Amino acid sequence: MRDVLxxxxxxxxxxxxxxxxxxxDFMESSRWYPNTLSAGTATPxxxxxxxxxxxxxxxxxxxxxxxxPQAQSLAEVLPTEYSSGFFTGNFVLSxxxxxxxxxxxxxxxxxxxxxCPVQGAEVLSHAQAWWQETKPPRxxxxxxxxxxxxYTTGIPMAAPSEGVAGGYELLGMSEEEHAYLKxxxxxxAASTIPPLLEASxxxxxxxxxxxxxxxxxxxFGEGNVCAHGPNPSKLVEDLDLxxxxxxxxxxxxxxxxxxxxxxxxxxxxxxxWLGKYLAPYLSIASDEDERQTIIEQLKSLGYMA
Numbered sequence: 603m604r605d606v607l608x609x610x611x612x613x614x615x616x617x618x619x620x621x622x623x624x625x626x627d628f629m630e631s632s633r634w635y636p637n638t639l640s641a642g643t644a645t646p647x648x649x650x651x652x653x654x655x656x657x658x659x660x661x662x663x664x665x666x667x668x669x670x671p672q673a674q675s676l677a678e679v680l681p682t683e684y685s686s687g688f689f690t691g692n693f694v695l696s697x698x699x700x701x702x703x704x705x706x707x708x709x710x711x712x713x714x715x716x717x718c719p720v721q722g723a724e725v726l727s728h729a730q731a732w733w734q735e736t737k738p739p740r741x742x743x744x745x746x747x748x749x750x751x752x753y754t755t756g757i758p759m760a761a762p763s764e765g766v767a768g769g770y771e772l773l774g775m776s777e778e779e780h781a782y783l784k785x786x787x788x789x790x791a792a793s794t795i796p797p798l799l800e801a802s803x804x805x806x807x808x809x810x811x812x813x814x815x816x817x818x819x820x821x822f823g824e825g826n827v828c829a830h831g832p833n834p835s836k837l838v839e840d841l842d843l844x845x846x847x848x849x850x851x852x853x854x855x856x857x858x859x860x861x862x863x864x865x866x867x868x869x870x871x872x873x874x875w876l877g878k879y880l881a882p883y884l885s886i887a888s889d890e891d892e893r894q895t896i897i898e899q900l901k902s903l904g905y906m907a
Contacts, residue, residue: 603683603739604860604883605810608652608876609802610745611795611854612645612692613830614816618749618788619854624796628803628814629856631864638855640818641874643831643845645694648817648873649701653677653743656874669700676877677704677741681885685736689729691720691747705743707732719747722798730805741884742806745817746798749791777823784822809860811883815873816853824849859883 611619616638619625629636641651642659646667650659658673677686688705695701696710709728711720729744799814806812818830825847845851855871857879877886 603681603885605738605740605742605806606813606880606883607740607742607744607802607806607810608813609799609815610690610743611749611791611798611814611816612745612747613750613818613820614791614795614854615787615819615849616852616854617849618791619816621788622792622795624799625814625854628799628858629854630866632812632814632856632858633862633865633867634856635867635871637868638815638853638871638873639851640816640853641872643818643850645692645817646698646701649695649698649745651872651874652815652817652876653701655877656872667698669703675701675704676880676884676886677702677706677743679886680704680741681739684739684741684884686741686743687729687732687736688743688745689725689732690743690745691722691725692745692750693719695745702743719750722746722748722794726798726801726805729802733805744802748794748798749787781823783828787820787822811860811880812858813856813876813880814858815855815876817873819848819850819852821847821849 616636619629640648641656642648647659650669653675654669654673658670660668660670677688680686685707686705687707687709688702689709690696690702691711693711693713696713699710702708702710709725709732725744725746729742733740733742803812820828820830822828830850853873855873880886
């Protein structure tokens with residue numbers, strides 16, 4: 603059983619991740635999956651996919667989201683020896699409390715009735731205190747709100763769209779204005795991620811299995827929107843919009859395993875497979891038959907030699 607740390611940088615595009623030297627260094631020195639798709643285009647979807655599996659989040663006719671009755675999170679199936687902690691600066695995960703079910707220690711922002719994300723330094727301080735107070739083995743899910751646009755970048759936006767949650771329509775904007783938005787957001791990622799990544803890695807040391815990824819990306823002009831989604835009340839329309847935009851779906855994903863040489867895995871990956879890849883280090887039984895089936899399907903499609 604190994605200590606495991608999962609680091610989530612909210613709303614981080616794959617291409618922006620590549621421009622952050624500290625993050626690219628981590629990926630290139632780890633087992634890097636450069637062709638990774640998010641389990642969802644919004645935080646609740648993707649978090650459910652990573653912790654419960656990709657088919658366990660239900661959306662009802664009235665727009666309410668819930669977990670399937672049989673759903674179990676990674677935290678719920680850990681061996682009893684594990685201490686588990688869930689830390690996030692994203693207030694949405696305060697609302698969707700079902701997604702941190704099973705964790706022994708949970709820290710999320712307090713809901714104040716207004717937009718209330720918490721900056722990464724504060725989130726990290728709670729995780730650091732918990733890590734120091736607990737003994738191995740530890741399982742830690744650390745979700746930073748940074749570098750989430752557009753709320754923390756100061757980028758001027760048009761009026762909120764009716765159809766896209768967390769985003770704004772950019773109808774009528776020029777290509778130059780779209781490019782400006784994208785560049786500004788990339789610069790914001792480059793300034794916010796390195797100190798959080800460095801401090802998180804220092805917290806756990808060199809003998810911990812570390813995953814670095816994002817919950818979803820963000821469109822900056824692609825599809826003529828600045829958005830990710832969906833809005834539960836218009837789920838189908840939003841999925842039709844945001845799920846078809848690679849900038850929203852593609853995310854960085856890398857696993858650092860102590861003693862394992864760096865490698866690059868080129869076949870497609872989805873963050874909903876997180877549990878299968880971590881199972882050996884958490885001493886959780888994984889469904890190897892299902893994994894082999896996936897591999898055979900990928901081979902038949904020409905994705906693997």
